[in-house]
Amino acid sequence: MMVTCPRCGFQQPKDKYCAQCGVDMESFKPQAQPWHKTFFKNPVLHVAVFVAIIGAGGFYIYKNKQANQSDVASTSRPSVRVNSSNNLPPPPPPAPETNLEVAGSMNEVPAAAFAAANSGDADVSKELAAARGLSAEATATPDESKKATTTKNVSGPHLTVYYAEVNRQALSRLVEASRSSGQFIAFNDYSAGIVPGLEKRMQIAGIKILHKEERPVESGKTLQWTYGIKNRSTPGVEIGLTTFFELSDIDGNNLRGNLEIQRTWREPSASGGFEIQRKSFPAIFEIGGETGFLMAGVMPAQSNLENDDELTALDVYKILRSSQFRAGESEFVIFVEYDSK
Template sequence: MESFKPQAAPWYQTFIKNPVVHVALLAALVGVGGFYLYQNNQSNTMNVASKARPMVQVNSSKNLPPPPPAAPEPQVAMVASSVTETSANGATTVTTTASSTDANDEVSKALTAARAVEKENRAVATKGSGPHLTVIYAEVARPALGRLMDASRGTGQFMNFADYSAGIIPGLNKRLQTPGIKILHKEERNLDTSKTLQWSYGLKDRTNPSVEFGHTTFIEIADTDGASLRGNLEIQRTWKEAGPTGGFEIQRKSFPAIFEISPETGFFMAGVMPPQSNLENDDELAAIDVYKILRSPQFRAGESEFVIFVEYDNK
């Protein structure tokens, strides 16, 4: 009698009933689910980290609206220095002008008075406690500036344009004490009574008071959140520069930036000062603290740079 052999089950039934297949499918599902959860957690972590980082957003002056038409060229040489300082706390303006003849005594007296008023204003601005800003104008040697830029790149908050550079620097207070950095001038301002600060240093012509060669600093405080400060900084420069026809003409340029700093970090901007003023009375402009850099052989040779630093203290 022949032995009976049942018909073999289809291959797919054998495959489905195989316990090894069940284990493999379960492992695959667990793996896919775990990978999804990991990716979602990483995304949340990056979002939180990006919100906590200091931030600088710099807009190139190339994207700004065209500057206003240049003012007419002054007809007489300007021989007096002026220091103009205004703020929303109570505007204060100190201006000195003189004619091109017999002006030395007037210039000397005016500069002395301007510096005295300027010093008094800074003392009043910093009197008392509370959050305050310190704006530092300095001459920085190229090697030192390179180190500052490297530190800023490390934060991921560094921007470099053809016109200027800006960024966040960790531990700025200590870095300012390193070799290669020469402080030219400091401005300290309390933030308890005003959200807008403005001051300027330049040389004004009596025959055309609307023209003042120099730099104006604008700072607008957007928000103070605990230890952090967010704000807008804009440097406006009016300078005598080479024109397209080969001569010198008055040009106005703006260098804006948005920053967020804390007492542990600082902000810097470099590249806003040409190496020469191209003025006939360059010595009078260089008598102002921030423009003493114009007398520096290193600056004229391109071996150093004019840099503006911003520090914040919330105490």
């Protein structure tokens, strides 16, 4: 019968002592190996490490692919964001005996541009517009601002801006469509968002177009137009809405730009009376194809003016005569579409 020495591994016929190393084979107990040697020799560990390496590599490849897809999607899909009010330019100087409040602003549009729109001197307005890089043709003087019923038919790349009264049910549908696109923001007093298939959605019941404005867009030029009237109690100040649009980029059928609605309005004051206040509603968006942009919540339900009839004679402000609007059952909404042709 052959036995193996537990110390040196020598095989020999059964005996008490090893013929090679002389150890007592019956009483010899080998020393236990250090735990780390036993651990690293375990084949299960080898398999686990291999699986972990393969899994980590696969996860890295997956995350990298997802990040690339996200980058592509972010540059191709319509988007909207509202400017933060933390980086506001200084407000324009207030008119005598008025209290002008600026709530937010579009950083790319100089605050002094609004002063040009409110100036009673058309030449000054044009000079300021030229100094600020505004399009002289698109900058509305106070006299031109009263012609709210005029719609410009333009060719080439242009914006189409609709001022509309939308009942709550129709507005809810538009907001739902905008939220589903992932590009809707509710910001303080107003909300804004991208709406897919806007042209078709504007055909639904509950949307009444008050006024349509078409403006050509050109890189490097800021569009500006105003609808308003002179306020009798504050000479030199024009009550109404001024629209600024600055083109950032055109990529094929997609347009990226900055939109700002500035409102000069007679509103309740903290002291309990009424005072002229100026507020701004800015947004940066990208639209193209069948997508469009909407902004809601920029129009108060009342003008609080002595000459209210003069304001409501303009198409944009006929909503102030609406009993639904005054009761909060409808909303003033601005729609923007882009046509590259």
